[in-house]
Amino acid sequence: MPLVKTHFRTCNLCEAMCGLEIKVIDQEIQSIKGDKNDPFSKGYICPKSMALQDIYNDPDRLKRPIKKVNGKWIEISWTEAYDMAVEGIKKIQKKYGNDAVAVYQGNPAAHNIGSMLFSSSFLRALKTKNKYSASSVDQLPQQLAAQWMFGHIFTIPIPDIDSTDYFLVLGANPMISNGSLMSAAGMPNRIKALQSRGGKMVVIDPRKTKTAQAADQHVYIRPGKDVFFLAAIIHEFFEKQLIDINQLPKWMIGIDAISNIFKRFTPKIAEEICGVKKEIIEQTAADFIAADAAVCYGRLGVSTQEYGALCHWLINLINILSGNFDKPGGAMFPKAAIDIVGFMSKKGTFKKYNRWQSRVRKLPETNGELPVAALAEECLTPGDGQIKAFICSNGNPVLSTPNGKQLEKALSELEFMVSIDIYLNETSKYADVILPPATGLEIEHFDLFFNNLAVRNVAKYSSPLFKPEKGMQYD
Numbered sequence: 238m239p240l241v242k243t244h245f246r247t248c249n250l251c252e253a254m255c256g257l258e259i260k261v262i263d264q265e266i267q268s269i270k271g272d273k274n275d276p277f278s279k280g281y282i283c284p285k286s287m288a289l290q291d292i293y294n295d296p297d298r299l300k301r302p303i304k305k306v307n308g309k310w311i312e313i314s315w316t317e318a319y320d321m322a323v324e325g326i327k328k329i330q331k332k333y334g335n336d337a338v339a340v341y342q343g344n345p346a347a348h349n350i351g352s353m354l355f356s357s358s359f360l361r362a363l364k365t366k367n368k369y370s371a372s373s374v375d376q377l378p379q380q381l382a383a384q385w386m387f388g389h390i391f392t393i394p395i396p397d398i399d400s401t402d403y404f405l406v407l408g409a410n411p412m413i414s415n416g417s418l419m420s421a422a423g424m425p426n427r428i429k430a431l432q433s434r435g436g437k438m439v440v441i442d443p444r445k446t447k448t449a450q451a452a453d454q455h456v457y458i459r460p461g462k463d464v465f466f467l468a469a470i471i472h473e474f475f476e477k478q479l480i481d482i483n484q485l486p487k488w489m490i491g492i493d494a495i496s497n498i499f500k501r502f503t504p505k506i507a508e509e510i511c512g513v514k515k516e517i518i519e520q521t522a523a524d525f526i527a528a529d530a531a532v533c534y535g536r537l538g539v540s541t542q543e544y545g546a547l548c549h550w551l552i553n554l555i556n557i558l559s560g561n562f563d564k565p566g567g568a569m570f571p572k573a574a575i576d577i578v579g580f581m582s583k584k585g586t587f588k589k590y591n592r593w594q595s596r597v598r599k600l601p602e603t604n605g606e607l608p609v610a611a612l613a614e615e616c617l618t619p620g621d622g623q624i625k626a627f628i629c630s631n632g633n634p635v636l637s638t639p640n641g642k643q644l645e646k647a648l649s650e651l652e653f654m655v656s657i658d659i660y661l662n663e664t665s666k667y668a669d670v671i672l673p674p675a676t677g678l679e680i681e682h683f684d685l686f687f688n689n690l691a692v693r694n695v696a697k698y699s700s701p702l703f704k705p706e707k708g709m710q711y712d
């Protein structure tokens with residue numbers, strides 16, 4: 238009888254951090270299931286988890302560096318690949334200055350202990366202002382609101398979904414995402430639990446998402462007008478005296494200014510602009526206050542719009558004013574085993590906004606990075622500081638960032654490009670050299686980052702399941 242081994246690990250493919258139970262005979266995976274004893278996901282997984290097996294077995298995955306010679310890719314040694322990358326970057330820095338080298342980090346970088354531990358030193362060493370990442374595609378407004386209100390881009394209050402009685406959701410689809418900037422593996426089960434303890438989920442969304450379908454109430458809102466709905470909720474808090482301002486946290490400042498500002502944002506005005514009936518706005522405000530514990534959460538839909546940062550500021554304000562901040566069932570700060578904020582905090586961290594701007598459109602930096610929507614024009618527009626070389630780490634921005642066609646054109650005109658990637662894809666095909674790291678089941682895993690955004694405090698370490706093949710390297 239062949240020996241079946243069982244391996245337990247945390248899925249590193251998204252923010253949800255589900256626990257997996259993997260059965261293996263020799264080097265062959267027999268099954269991947271949810272780990273029922275995982276304290277965080279309790280057996281839940283999504284179909285994407287199977288991709289860990291697919292990636293491991295995929296004959297198209299790169300395992301050794303390749304370089305482009307006359308349009309053809311050839312395998313090279315790691316020494317040659319590193320030399321080529323270093324020389325290519327240095328040549329551009331010497332010829333045009335440090336800002337001529339741009340760097341982009343994709344999502345997988347944040348789910349990988351190696352890149353989390355070492356990429357910040359690498360980025361600092363590049364001394365470039367042209368840093369970009371997937372964060373600017375859909376979440377910087379939320380981080381900016383966190384920085385301005387609570388002092389750091391990662392002091393993001395997280396809904397205590399497992400204890401709340403009233404979950405107000407705007408522009409988010411956690412039934413499918415399992416939470417974003419709210420790691421919550423098994424969200425469908427968490428919502429069911431909320432409803433079976435008598436709680437309610439109210440979804441404000443122009444789309445009939447899976448989350449909207451599972452909600453107790455789904456309210457249509459005009460896209461991009463959420464800010465008026467949120468402002469009218471705060472108006473109701475003051476106008477109907479639903480809140481006791483004497484009970485507000487002592488650290489809260491500017492309460493009189495806030496109550497004055499929101500006087501004019503009546504539910505009637507909000508109805509005209511955002512399309513949500515005034516009676517629904519009034520009822521939502523009243524229900525939110527009446528609940529023993531309530532929490533308001535917004536994500537991509539309220540971030541990728543004109544008033545993104547303001548929407549998130551208002552969401553935080555609703556949680557604070559209603560007495561649902563830093564309290565069970567409300568919005569809370571996780572206590573991860575590795576405190577990323579404590580790790581990163583140093584003098585000046587709290588003011589990392591608009592210290593420099595993009596060259597062409599003058600878009601502001603946030604926490605050291607520029608919006609990736611500016612990357613292509615920074616490559617294509619001639620002049621001092623034009624990007625001439627590009628390092629793409631763990632990402633495919635041609636597919637995942639705005640105006641991919643323009644970015645393709647930009648990448649095709651660069652003087653030098655390095656990709657750190659396990660695939661030859663729509664972006665890495667423009668590189669001169671590709672360095673593929675070992676990944677997934679071949680590496681140890683501890684989520685340094687997303688435990689800081691999780692709905693429960695857990696610490697899960699996974700050892701590698703397989704040894705990387707000879708000639709492969711860790712990132």
Ligand code: SF4
Pocket residue numbers: 248249250251252253254255281282283284285286414415422
């Ligand atoms: S939800 Fe995310 S972490 Fe969970 S199994 Fe799917 S991809 Fe993996």
